[in-house]
Amino acid sequence: MNGLLHEKVVVITGAGSGVGLAASLLFAEHGAKVVAADIDLSSVEQTAAQIRAAGGESVAVRCDVTDGQSVDAAVAAAVESFGRLDVMYNNAGITTKPGQGFMETPDKDLEVLNAVNVGGVIHGCQSAIRQFDLQGGGGCIVITASVAGLIGFGGAVYGSTKGAVTSLVRTLALEIAGKGIRINSVCPAAMPTNFGGGVLKGSDAARQHTASMHPLGRVIEPRECASAALFLASDLASNITGVNLPVDGGMAAGKQLR
């Protein structure tokens, strides 16, 4: 099948659920060979099986993004299974516990949040750049950041990790541009996934309340976020790097005076 990622080899972290699952299926529909990586192996085994059942190519690997060697192993799985790496999609992320305020965040939770949301993205970039260098240049990195990395929205501790990521996108883009490597992020607003205990998935009232905060009047579907990531991963975005792209129903545009 010809598609936007025809024959491209992609590693997607957090591929067992939400955006990572949606992106795995969408990228595969567009011809990508997908290494579905997640800390929860059984979830990505299902993702990979779904892709293969639809006629695509995919392998599943257990990967904890807080461990650099584990991320290296996911990239090695791409090389072993499909011969190379074209796109690294650093998507895995977590948030603080529901209802846990800024002042109530214990050090342990702070460490874990930063280890996954910031350290995990850095590991993904390092592993990918190492492999891209071995391949002789080029390559593409996409990250799921958040609208909370662009404007104040939601928990401040979580927002601080996503602010770090949007900053990383700009600074690292400049550092690796000379190698022909592109790096961009998608910055979604609220999505009904398992994120944050799955509050938006589980409650219509919470979903409607949150939808009303978005100018377009609805929450973001994981596939809509994955579609923006697909664009950034594809050659359609061949001269785009260092960009943090909102997928937020207009939220980052500001507030209307009324």
Ligand SMILES: NC(=O)c1ccc[n+]([C@@H]2O[C@H](COP(=O)([O-])OP(=O)(O)OC[C@H]3O[C@@H](n4cnc5c(N)ncnc54)[C@H](O)[C@@H]3O)[C@@H](O)[C@H]2O)c1
């Ligand atoms: N859902 C939202 O409202 C929302 C909003 C903005 C940004 N985001 C971001 O979107 C991304 C995807 O989240 P989602 O909404 O799909 O959530 P999700 O909970 O549905 O999926 C996250 C996946 O990441 C995996 N994961 C968690 N820790 C990991 C680790 N250490 N190593 C590897 N995998 C790990 C989980 O097992 C899960 O499969 C995250 O980066 C999140 O911060 C989510």
